[in-house]
Amino acid sequence: MEALQTLLSEAAASFWTAFSGLVWPALAFAAIAFIAHGLDAIHVARNAAAEVRTNLILFALDASLVTPLLVIALTFFGALIQQSGFVLFSPTQWATLPQIAVGFVALFAGDFIAYWRHRLEHTPLIWPAHVAHHSDTAMTWTTGLRFHPFNRVTTALIDTTFLALLGLPIWALLINNLVRHYYGLFIHMDLPWTYGPLRRVFVSPAMHRWHHIRDADGAGVNFATVFSVFDQAFGTYHVPGPCTAPLGVRDDVGHGALKQLAWPLVALYRAVKFRRSLRSPGMT
Template sequence: MNAAQFQNAMIVCMIVGFAVMEWATRRYKTNVHATSNDTKLELLMFLSLLAVTQPLAILATSKLGAAFFPDAKGMLADLPWWGMVGVLLLADDMTQYWWHRLSHSPLLWPLHRAHHSAEYMSIRVTFRNNFFYYLMMPGLWFGGALLYLGFGGMVYASYIIVKLFVILGAHCAWRWDEPLYRIRALHPLMWVLERTISTPATHWAHHAITNQDGVGHYKGNFGNLLFFWDILFGSAHITRQYPAKVGLIDDKLFGQERWYHQMFFPVLQSRREHSALKFGGTIYAEPEEATKAS
């Protein structure tokens, strides 16, 4: 089994494992109330990322590298594993933190709001986004460039596996960190862990429908693999609690946007009142917590 096959096999196992835990703990049945609109968006975004966006980034960077930097191909293949991991954390995970953070600005919010429009947390939400959000994500293109420079093999595969394990776990309906907080002996470990990687408590807060309960923090907690970026750049909020509700207040008031508007804006634009998914549209912001794009 080569590195790519190992990576894909582990990713499938992780998805199945988290899905089983969502069902076994009954968290999926009691908390995930998805519509057909949700299912279409999540399924098609997952397939498009897998079949279009990632392969395109890898192919394009490979072709560009061969055309303009042929001597650079594989030049970093002999870098030690810890060096590769350090570069990946900066070029992939830190850039994703900043891309995510910038995507909560008024200009880029329409490309990311689909991820927040789910009224539930589950592994099925993990890749729920706008098509162009991923197409423009710097980390995907840096990743393709690093593969061209020789970052293949088990180091890259292991990095992807660990990162997806953390991200899936942070979105999972099964809140794996919740029982660990209740074990007094684990408090020091959890203090370090929740400041190092994304956990359900910190990431669910990012998906909260309001900040007014002191738990929600949709203007922070942007980290994907490392929550440390939030600590470092001042956007962290840690409560060890979970928001009562997640989603978007404008969807509650005016109905959910159609999946194709969420996925393909700005090519396809909404006709809904108070919509970020149309040029010149406005987001309903009467309640203070409704302003999700600021």
């Protein structure tokens, strides 16, 4: 009983921390939206209300249940990797470098790892879990909060494993997480900004919007979160200009949080049923 109370207390604390951490970003993003769109920002927000509700429900589930368990598991896992000696660089080696350099390395390496992890999410292996993020047809900054719990787990496992192997200090990993989290929310905003010459260095909202378009032209492009150099280096950069194309996916995922949560299991069931039908042509 005491363990359950502790778990519920940690879930409530995690929920409060997660949502209170969105207050200032929400105000900042609202101000940016009014600067970019004027009063039309109100109309855009109203049209996106249903999708925003789904985004926040999934985020609440993540913040209250998934995150507390992941923090415990990944803290132990990361410490185990570093204590076992399976690291490329020791803490003492990182300590010899200026902190600003260590922080930049953590952010750059984190985005590089996330770039390849994101590409993996667009393969049949993880796509059924990642599709919830792409099913938002009215992309707003809250779309950056819309992830299936399965996708949260795969993201945390992949990113933490490879970052832990670098032996980076905890504070540098925290910088990577915070910058990529809040900048990731920003690039999901409905903004026509392409960044001009800086587009060759940083991911813009327009660049990431092309990643979310429904039609095939945008498939397999723009996987980075912060640094567009990775997409350019690996041939996945695609920014013909501001994006006004329809967003979403062609998968029959359905609307609402419950259908989004059920989709990976539905997709798995359909895949198993299809394979069985191939083995037994007479089945209906």
